[in-house]
Amino acid sequence: MSSILYQVINGVAHITLNRPEKYNSFNREMALLLQAKIEEAAADNEVRCLLLTATGKAFCAGQDLGETPDPSNLDFEAILTERYNPIILRLRQINKPVVCAINGVAAGAGANLAIAGDIVVAKQSASFVQAFINIGLIPDCGGTYLLPRLIGAQRALALCITGDKVKADEALAMGMIYKVYTDETFEAESIALAEKLAALPTEGIALTKQLMNKSFEHSLEQQLAMEMQLQVAAGKTLDFKEGVNAFLEKRKPAFKGK
Numbered sequence: 001m002s003s004i005l006y007q008v009i010n011g012v013a014h015i016t017l018n019r020p021e022k023y024n025s026f027n028r029e030m031a032l033l034l035q036a037k038i039e040e041a042a043a044d045n046e047v048r049c050l051l052l053t054a055t056g057k058a059f060c061a062g063q064d065l066g067e068t069p070d071p072s073n074l075d076f077e078a079i080l081t082e083r084y085n086p087i088i089l090r091l092r093q094i095n096k097p098v099v100c101a102i103n104g105v106a107a108g109a110g111a112n113l114a115i116a117g118d119i120v121v122a123k124q125s126a127s128f129v130q131a132f133i134n135i136g137l138i139p140d141c142g143g144t145y146l147l148p149r150l151i152g153a154q155r156a157l158a159l160c161i162t163g164d165k166v167k168a169d170e171a172l173a174m175g176m177i178y179k180v181y182t183d184e185t186f187e188a189e190s191i192a193l194a195e196k197l198a199a200l201p202t203e204g205i206a207l208t209k210q211l212m213n214k215s216f217e218h219s220l221e222q223q224l225a226m227e228m229q230l231q232v233a234a235g236k237t238l239d240f241k242e243g244v245n246a247f248l249e250k251r252k253p254a255f256k257g258k
Contacts, residue, residue: 003030005055006037011048011198011257012191013041020056025064026109031083038090048257049198050094051190052117053101059126060110080140084109088142091116092213095206097197101190102168102177107131112141115150118209120177121193122168123186128176130160149216150176201239202257 005016015037017024026034041047054060063079065071091098100117107129114120114128130147132139139147139160147156151174159166168180181189197205207230215223234240238258246253 002033003027004033004037006040008041008044008047010195011046012194013037013044013047013050015041015050015052017052017054017060019064020054020058022064022066023058023061023105024054024056024110025061026083027064027067028083031087035083035086035090038087038094042090042094042096045257047198048096048202049194050091050096050098051101051194052091052098052113053190054103056104058104058110059102059106060113061105062108062110062131076140084113084141087113088116092142095209096202097205097209099190099194099197101186101194102126102128103186105129109141112139112143112146115146115176116142119193119197121179121181121186121190122171122177123183124168124180125183126168128166128168128171129163131163133161133163147176199255201237201243201255203237203239204234207234 001018003017003019005014005018007014015034017030017034019025019027019030038050041050063074065074068074097119098117100114100120102114102120102122103126104123105127106114108131111128111130130139130143138144143160144156147159150156151159155174158164166174166176168177171177172180179189179193211223211226211230214226218226239253239255242255243253
């Protein structure tokens with residue numbers, strides 16, 4: 001079986017980590033394949049949302065330390081440059097919404113891959129662990145950028161230097177994730193959320209995503225200027241025209257993502 005499963009259903013690219021026997025930890029082949037599948041989804045006009053999840057009991061245990069004969073002598077620069085950093089950047093920058101559906105423990109690089117999604121939902125039994133400190137490392141995969149923005153600097157630092165496990169309900173309460181679903185409804189609810197996003201105005205979502213990505217870097221004046229610029233762009237989309245017409249005609253809009 002492939003380490004990454006991929007299928008498109010109802011406008012959603014289902015991308016599934018599939019090394020359950022290794023708790024979906026990444027080796028080189030799996031990381032490069034995930035990059036390729038994200039690019040495939042990005043290029044497919046039929047895809048209007050990405051849903052990233054995993055098989056088995058874990059979402060992702062991070063780097064597979066058993067990949068090399070000497071795990072204490074990893075080439076971190078090469079690993080991050082070739083494998084992980086391109087994944088995180090692409091998920092954040094792709095002009096389509098990304099839902100990360102966390103089905104189990106997300107640890108180390110897996111925890112930061114999880115929060116790289118635009119919307120993160122989790123199974124009630126799932127958990128998140130910044131496990132790097134347990135082997136003397138620092139968080140990577142964007143963790144030191146994304147986590148403080150989601151939950152605040154003090155709490156983010158505490159989680160990173162203690163390696164404490166955060167249960168799904170705790171993650172929800174601190175703002176790390178969007179929603180928690182029961183174990184029984186998790187799969188159906190996650191798919192329903194992704195399909196809802198796939199039916200919305202994709203260009204409007206992409207422009208909103210661009211604004212949110214810049215909001216922590218801009219002054220208020222810069223953000224207002226960018227909002228104006230991108231609102232002009234949104235107003236030129238076919239979906240805007242469809243939305244207005246549907247409102248005036250008192251019917252449900254049929255957005256095309258254009």
